[in-house]
Amino acid sequence: MTRWNVREIAFYGAGARRRTIEFDIDKVNVITGASGTGKSAIIDAIDYCLGSKDCRLPFFVRGHTVAVAVHWVQGDSDLIVGRKIPESGSGTNQMFVRTGKHLRLPNTSEGLEGPTNRDTARATIEKSFGIQDTDDPAVAAKSEKGRASIRDVTPYLFLSGGIIINRETLLHDLHRPEKARDIKATMPYFLGAVNQASVLAARRLRQLEAALGRIEREAKAQERSQGLLTQRSIALLTQAEGIGLIAELPSADASDQILLNQLRSVAENGVSTPASRDSETRAALEDERRQLVSELQTLREKRQMLKRTIREAAGYGTAVSGQSHKLKLVEHLKLGDGRCPVCDAENAAGLAMAEQIRNSLTIVADEVLAVDVMRPRLDDHFGQVENQIGSRSGRLREVEAQLSGLLRVEEESAGAGSLLQERARVVGRIDQFLETTARDYETSSTNTASLESEIENLRDQVDPQARRERLRDAENMVSNFATDMLADLPTEVPATGARVVFSSAPSLSLIEPTQRAVLAMAEVGSDQNYLAMHLALSFSLQKLFETMRAPVPGLLVIDQISRPYYPKGGDEKRLKEMEKDDDQVAMQKIVRFLFEETARRAGLQVILIEHAYIEEDPEYVAAVKGRWTKASGVKLIPSDWPNRN
Structure with missing residues (x-):
């Protein structure tokens, strides 16, 4: 069988x-x-x-x-x-x-x-x-x-x-x-x-043919894009040379790599100008001015509040002193000995009243003392606030003077600013080109000889x-x-x-x-x-x-x-x-x-x-x-x- x-x-x-x-x-x-x-x-x-x-x-x-x-x-x-x-x-x-x-x-x-x-x-x-x-x-x-x-x-x-x-x-x-x-x-x-071996060979052949096809498509795409890369690079360098970013254009037979290197140099150096520094200074002064105005507003509100407090304290002190003088008149009546100041007869009610008046005098005396102690402190704090307001106002005048000076400088350099703006625009274009288009064109070359040889052998199998x-x-x-x-x-x-x-x-x-x-x-x-x-x-x-x-x-x-x-x-x-x-x-x-x-x-x-x-x-x-x-x-x-x- x-x-x-x-x-x-x-x-x-x-x-x-x-x-x-x-x-x-x-x-x-x-x-x-x-x-x-x-x-x-x-x-x-x-x-x-x-x-x-x-x-x-x-x-x-x-x-x-x-x-x-x-x-x-x-x-x-x-x-x-x-x-x-x-x-x-x-x-x-x-x-x-x-x-x-x-x-x-x-x-x-x-x-x-x-x-x-x-x-x-x-x-x-x-x-x-x-x-x-x-x-x-x-x-x-x-x-x-x-x-x-x-x-x-x-x-x-x-x-x-x-x-x-x-x-x-x-x-x-x-x-x-x-x-x-x-x-x-x-x-x-x-x-x-x-047979089973040819199944494996067919599998490997499909993989390699797909890989070779991908490499060939990439090579053709790179070949088509190479001329565009050269044209675009020279166009950007010509713009850079026209506004003084580079001294001269590269030679006509320069390779794409040389062109890309020069573009990268322009992008790395960028545009550094007095105008940009002035702009930074102006921004800092504007921030300081806003801060000073805010602080002055707070200090003035504080000064106003202190004035009102000092006035109220002065009025209260006057009222308390008056009450104190009135109460002291009672001392002349000698109510403390228990007799009526008119008939000199013994009087218990007068004795109690004398005790109440003495207590009131003690309270009023304490309040007069408190007012006398707080008043110098309020006056001193008021003086400190006045000094801070003066200092901030002086600095605010200096900052506003500096801002006025910068504004005049900007008005005088308006013509020069248009050139700097153009330089910035060209550098931006170069950055974008290097970041996107040029990167896509840079594909590594692959040696397909061994790949093609293996494919041929597999096709035979x-x-x-x-x-x-x-x-x-x-x-x-x-x-x-x-x-x-x-x-x-x-x-x-x-x-x-x-x-x-x-x-x-x-x-x-x-x-x-x-x-x-x-x-x-x-x-x-x-x-x-x-x-x-x-x-x-x-x-x-x-x-x-x-x-x-x-x-x-x-x-x-x-x-x-x-x-x-x-x-x-x-x-x-x-x-x-x-x-x-x-x-x-x-x-x-x-x-x-x-x-x-x-x-x-x-x-x-x-x-x-x-x-x-x-x-x-x-x-x-x-x-x-x-x-x-x-x-x-x-x-x-x-x-x-x-x-x-």
Whole structure:
């Protein structure tokens, strides 16, 4: 056997339970029976053990099994791939991979060997199948367009139920956008037009060609702008020379670098003039004048307030002194001895009154003293404020005199100022030119000789023309194979006698024999025609893979060739249950095609999942590996297996 086939698939349940399905190598194998018995899960199990991200096994299978394993064989080489089954969600990251000779599936899931992560497992499978033929990490990156992985072989292995009579989708998973890109990108590799090394070379070639194109565009832009740079530089230097910023113009043959250096010198020196210094002095004097005016206003307000305070203090002192003199007159009445000053009789009321007058005299005396103490201080502070006002007023007169002098100087130098302003404008233009335009023109020169040499070498390796020719040759081979096979399959007009045209786009069309009209796949019509077209293409691709020794396993899993002839669902179907004799003949013809075409191919194994049990065909009966009917109660996962919980 020259190609990889599946020897066994094992499902592991709780309590050391194992359900194993064995298959014949290089032959057709049939699993037939009722709907809901788990037949289609065979595709899901193989796909899951080829490292798919998601686990698509049916709910019942996931609820009653804990792991699944696929035993691949090629000659005396064995490859066992196992994987834990999650109860829900996406697939587990842990896988089990073992390679060697004379390997056997373990009895329990605990016996699976070679635990590893999904990425490492996929890399091991790819190496076994011969997909990865370069060790370059850049090619190993899945994001690299055209780099094939184990996940890209599944469209050629499975003819699933949703595809086999589909009028629009050609291959398994091609209807999924996230998969379609990889299928299209890697098909040239599987058709033998490229190899993994040429994928890397093509990647590097695209990068270098883009870099060279960018350099060439920049060089052309620099060449176009060089004349403008010279013209603009000379124009600015001429303006600078005309207003005295430089002594003379550079020579006519001066390089652009010399011109730019002289412009930078003018920009760095700038324009320094008496006018600019006077302007700075005037600004400082104006600031000082505003400050002096503000201070004088504050001091004058303060002086006014002090004047008012001094006046009020003087009035208060006069009033208090008068009261003091009046109260002292009472002393002459001698009220303190307790007698009436008129009749000299003892008088208690006079004694109390004398005491009150003495207290009032004490208070008034204290107030007179306070006024006498504060008055000199107020007078002194008033004098200080008057001095500050005089000092600030004198400085203000000096500042205003200086400002008047500067104004006269500015009026006298108005003519000279226009020249200085022009110089400032020219320096500004030079600054802007150096900051923007000149900087854009200064691109570093790049030696493209080595780059061009590497591009030429890569073009020899990639050789796009040879790639196109190899791809066209592969497309023609598949088209011819499929045309011959379509003639052996039951079809209806317009597919009958038509020629198949296959493109690696990928697409499939027919050229009908009567008017030579080219029909897209969707235009052909009839489930029987779509079944025939899918079968012809799948077997044609397998024939090409065998011829060119492509790294694709010799496996084709087909889900129900009887779809155009039996209603969906139900129990196992017999040939005689078909209402039309033509359908019975067509079904037998398709079965013969499967067996005969598989026998012609070296290393091709077919696993046929079917409702139909064709007891009229002894070879079909002999190929049956399981009859899972309602009467027998046999299923992929036995009904008596306990729930994994």
